[in-house]
Amino acid sequence: SLGPVQMFNLMARRSGLVSEAMGRLVRINVDGQESEALCIEALIVTTDAVVRIARSPSARPFLERLRSITVVEGQRSAAAYSGGDLRVVVDPRRGIAGRPSSARVIRAVIPQD
Incomplete structure (x- = not known):
């Protein structure tokens, strides 16, 4: 388990990675009570995916509205992108x-055809 300072540092590093790839600030929000490890894993997988998209000239335009990445716990794992927020739900x-x-x-x- 990470302490609050280590968790904040990880979120800041991941935000920096994505923000650098995007050329603007992208906020990171993680809200997990049951499984911090799963939320961290989802955060790393998600931010890596966003950086990969940002590096692709054909895919990058899909991220033009991205302002935040949010990882939360829920009943079913999911990923949705709406209103500038990429929301990832993990099922602990x-x-x-x-x-x-x-x-x-x-x-x-x-979007898939």
Whole structure:
């Protein structure tokens, strides 16, 4: 378990990584009571996926409205992108299987035909 300072530092580093890739500030919000480890894992997977999208000239425009990334706990793992917020839901009861894959995060950002 990370302490509050380490958690804040991780969120700040991840925000910096995404913000640098995007060329503007992207806020990171993590709200997990049951499984901090799962929320952290989801945060890393999600921010890595966003950086990959940002590096792709054809996919980058899909991120033009991105302002925040939010990781929360819920009943089912999910990823949704709306109103500038990329929201990732993790299901702590399912362990590591309770977080969306990077492919699912990418599909939330880039609409499929």
